[in-house]
Amino acid sequence: MTFRWTAVLVLLLAGIVATVTGLQQLSWHSIAALRWDALRPYAVVLAGGMLFVEVGSRWLSIHRIAVGAIAAAAIALATGTAGASLVVAWIALSSYVLGSTVLTVWTKHPDNKPSALIAMLVGAVIYGSLIGLAAHRPVNYPGVYAFALALPVALGWRHVCAALMSMRTFARSKSTSWLDLLIVGVALLHFVVGLMPETGHDALASHLFIPAHLAARHAWGFDVSLYAWAVMPMMGDWLFSLGYMLAGEEGARLVNVGFVLATCFLVRELVLWAGGSRAGAKWGALLLLTTPLTLLESSSLYIESVWAAFAVAGSLSLFRALQRDGQRAADIRSAAILLGGALAAKAITLAILPGLLIVFLLRFRAWTSKASAGRFARALGLFAMVGCIPYFAAWVITRNPLFPYFNEIFRSKLWPLSNFQDSRWTKGFKWDTLYQATFHTETFLESWPGASGFQWLLLLLPAVVLVARKGKQRALAILFVGAASAVITFQSIAYLRYIFPAFVLMVALIAAAFSQSEIAWPTGRRVLWIAGAFVVLLNLLFLKSGTHYADILAQPLLSQTGREAFLRERLPIRSAVDVVNKLNLDDSRVAVFSSPLGAGLHADALYPSWYNPNFERAVTAADSADSMAKALVLAGGDYLILDSSWGTSAQRKLIEEVSDPVTAFSPIAVRRVKDQYRFAQELLRNPEFATDDGWYLPPGMSSRRADGISVNVTAVATQQVPVVAGRRYKNSARSVCETQPTQGRLQVNWMDAKGRFIGTNIQVFECVAQATTYSMEVRAPRKAATAVIYASGQTDIPVTFSEVSFKQ
Secondary structure, three states, rough: OOOHHHHHHHHHHHHHHHHHHHHHOHHHHHHHHHHHHHEEEEEEEEHHHHHHHHHHHHHOOOHHHHHHHHHHHHHHHHOOOHHHHHHHHHHHHHHHHHHHHHHHHHOOOHHHHOOOOHHHHHHHHHOOOOOOOOOOOOOHHHHHHHHHHHHHHHHHHHHHHHHHHHHHHHHOOOOOOOOHHHHHHHHHHHHHHHHHOOOOOOHHHHHHHHHHHHHHOOOOOOOOOOOOOOOOOOHHHHHHHHHHHHHHHHHHHHHHHHHHHHHHHHHHHHHHHHHOOOOHHHHHHHHEEEEOOHHHHHHOOOHHHHHHHHHHHHHHHHHOOOOOOOOOOOHHHHHHHHHHHHHHHOHHHHHHHHHHHHHHHHHHHHHHHHHHHHHHHHHHHHHHHHHHHHHHHHHHHHOOOOOOOOHHHHOOOOOOOOOOOOOOOOOOOOOOHHHHHHOHHHOOOOOOOOOOOOOHHHHHHHHHHHHHOOOOOOHHHHHHHHHHHHHHHHHHHOOOOHHHHHHHHHHHHHHOOOOOOOOEEEHHHHHHHHHHHHHHHHHHOOHHOOOOOOOOOHHHOOHHHHHHHHHHHHOOOHHHHHHHHHOHHHHHHHEEEEEOOOOOOOEEEOOOOOOOOOOOOHHHOOOOHHHHHHHHHHHHEEEEEOOOOOOHHHHHHHHHOOEEEEEEOOOOOEEEEEOOOOOOOEOOOOOOOOOOOOEEOOOOOOOEEEEEEEOOOOOOOOEEEEEOOEEEEEEEEHHHHHOOOOOEEEEEEEEOOOOEEEEEEEEEEEEEEOOOOEEEEEEEEOOOOEEEEEEEEEOOOOEEEEEEEEEO
């Protein structure tokens, strides 16, 4: 036994001791995720899925993964989500064809063909970038998205045929490894969890809110006065929008699961690239799938699944581009596009880039030639073009490319001159961080202990020893980039979700180290496999420890009625949102006095939190019913959602005093601002026409009367008033037609800050001999700065207006 193997065994023993010690110190009874009633549905799905796959594989004589796809299709049919599953498969196929086309269009050399997975992810970056650009305009409709997905498939049918033939060949291959069976079984767990209704906080606050808003409003407002995060990088949200637009919530959630599974395939490619065996690659995929943090990412719409897939795929492409055996143009370009996509998904990608840059510099012989330097320079431009889109948009809108972060540096007037930061988590990487992250995970994540997985204490350090020798530069590159990104990120914020790409890279490192062909010592190989099996068992036992959302229940899966009942019981605010959508026909803003879980609202939400500091200040300062009503009305709110536990009792009492109840889903209530507080402030000067002050009358118009003003379709009176985009107003008029009946008109024209016409609201009414009041409620459209109020007839017959009002 060599010195290296002695060190490996010592480190394994130390890891076992640390793991056993940590397990003994846990309060097992207090960890809800470990209880049998929480794990039983997982055990049923895992056992049932593995049994189905094994029987189907033997009966049909096809690969276990192919049978797993059949099992997923059967589950989708049983749960009514077959359409969503097909949409996600369509997105994957279209992305693959688009990515393959883009990566091969510059060169016809046969060696430049990218892998199918890399091509698919490149296509996904392109789709996400296009949606991000389209989100600025009201052009986001299901038909537009469907056309964008159909076009590559129609034009690139050769790629489609090649993909189908490859899948057919793969399905007919044999699968003899029990690792395949476990991988498919755990993957089906992730798939079933993805079919459950969304109940995650971050998803309902933003990552599902944005796709639902885009589908309902056909554009995203990028309005930081409503949502402080409105201009943050959103590549993940744009791709969720692709699934949501065509298949609703299930489509978005399955897109997320798809990226998690794609990341597992990336582990396989990394392991094989680093010199590991196929069995080792499967171990790596299984380790990642069974890590509780991975289930957290697939159980709710977090964007780390998208971000990690792009970051890891971009790193792998860059590694390949720097190989000694020559550069492939497709690798260089895919690295640029994918790393740009990662940057467009999350700014913390900047923590990954230093490690990649150092690897790039160390491999200087691969790019110092004139031709190579030119290729890498063009790739750098491509990276900047893809990655900087959201930051440029943020700078144009707010003058801070990282709004609201680092505002002490960029000094946007739209946010206080202070650096926004999350103070819930610690900073720094210490000598015992691996132990603390394993058994005190709640200090690094909203979770129970064990959520980070058990491979870090048991397997990571032995793996480092195994690859720390000459000839293992590829594995060392993976180690260096993963470790550097984790350490750099933790210097800013010690939060596990933000190092998910590092998790993926380190899992690939472990799998590559433990599957080296040079491991000729049979006892050592068996020890490593036993340690790996022990880690997988612990990860499965703690699988739910990372998430509060990953329930598996038959009721919401098998029927729409069961789904609605589940949400009413588990998250009643979602039922309240559905009610508000049915009542709030003109999509006026909705005040949400609850956790900011407004996903699905067709209107903008008003959150009294850091999301909307102005509204928060107005609500906090309200000390009377009148001031609370003013805060709601001036913000544009009409309907509101109130949680019985929100705020203080005095605040809730004021809100209840100024609003009427509509319906309730305890503890959530839907209410409406009382009419006496709505439209209480008159904006027009001289609304009763006592004088001409404020009104514009055409030259020569002399239609003033003692009881008002006489107008018709050509002789009209107008007045301009400033308005706030999104706010509701009430235009009313009192008129009489004494000589003969005719038609009058209520009209409001909307203008932007430069005086350009935006749109108009018109309501024609029948004017009669008795003085009658007519009214219409309007909402100022986006970018409206001025309203032009009309006193006008609809015909040549005169109409007498005794009053015209425009109130907010």
